[in-house]
Amino acid sequence: MKNKFLYSHNLLMIVQILIFFCISYNRVTSSPTSSNTFGYIKSSCATTLYPSFCYESLSRYEAIVNSNPRTLALTALSVAFNSTSSALKLLKNIERSHPGWSKPGEVASLLECVEVVGDSVFELQRSLSRLNHTESGYNFVVQMDDVQTWVSAALTDDDTCIDDFIVNGNMKIVVRGLILKIARLASVALAFINKYAGV
Numbered sequence: 001m002k003n004k005f006l007y008s009h010n011l012l013m014i015v016q017i018l019i020f021f022c023i024s025y026n027r028v029t030s031s032p033t034s035s036n037t038f039g040y041i042k043s044s045c046a047t048t049l050y051p052s053f054c055y056e057s058l059s060r061y062e063a064i065v066n067s068n069p070r071t072l073a074l075t076a077l078s079v080a081f082n083s084t085s086s087a088l089k090l091l092k093n094i095e096r097s098h099p100g101w102s103k104p105g106e107v108a109s110l111l112e113c114v115e116v117v118g119d120s121v122f123e124l125q126r127s128l129s130r131l132n133h134t135e136s137g138y139n140f141v142v143q144m145d146d147v148q149t150w151v152s153a154a155l156t157d158d159d160t161c162i163d164d165f166i167v168n169g170n171m172k173i174v175v176r177g178l179i180l181k182i183a184r185l186a187s188v189a190l191a192f193i194n195k196y197a198g199v
């Protein structure tokens with residue numbers, strides 16, 4: 001009975017993880033792009049560390065971004081925040097279902113990941129709110145400096161989860177997959193924030 005429960009719980013979790021990875025790709029194909037802004041996201045993404053990943057994640061927002069550096073930074077940050085929040089939920093689900101598949105030491109690493117990714121969500125949330133309420137003008141530089149600091153901190157938190165995950169095994173593989181995605185999204189957002197701040 002208990003095993004059956006764990007089995008279905010794990011299965012549900014695996015399905016959730018697959019959805020997490022697929023969602024950005026599915027949306028790409030159904031995105032309406034307006035012809036006058038076509039290419040802005042692609043050329044902007046080309047300047048990041050992960051050009052094709054960036055484009056796959058953001059091309060559906062071409063019309064919303066509308067070739068505007070501020071909207072691009074805001075959208076990339078919003079995508080990073082939303083994905084990091086979803087990843088945190090998945091990590092918590094993995095933590096709840098761990099008895100079925102954990103090795104000694106994995107649970108401690110997982111708990112640390114829940115904590116640091118939680119910090120990352122917090123940093124991204126306040127960055128998003130600050131960036132969304134900033135307009136060029138008074139105190140712009142100081143405010144952008146805060147946003148840059150917080151997004152960098154979120155990126156460091158993501159890295160900490162993986163760097164401190166000592167035990168190699170299935171759990172690390174799954175967690176690493178989740179973290180790589182959110183760390184890349186944060187890195188892309190930071191690149192666009194830096195670019196906007198320099199405008």
Ligand SMILES: *[C@@H]1O[C@H](CO)[C@@H](O)[C@H](O)[C@H]1NC(C)=O
Binds near residue numbers: 075078079
């Ligand atoms: C992030 O999630 C919020 C709430 O679900 C949603 O309104 C917003 O559009 C999402 N951001 C992006 C860029 O998809």
Ligand SMILES: *[C@@H]1O[C@H](CO)[C@@H](O)[C@H](O)[C@H]1NC(C)=O
Binds near residue numbers: 074075078128132
């Ligand atoms: C920015 O703030 C406005 C309202 O002030 C809100 O409607 C919008 O969803 C926010 N955008 C993001 C990306 O959070």
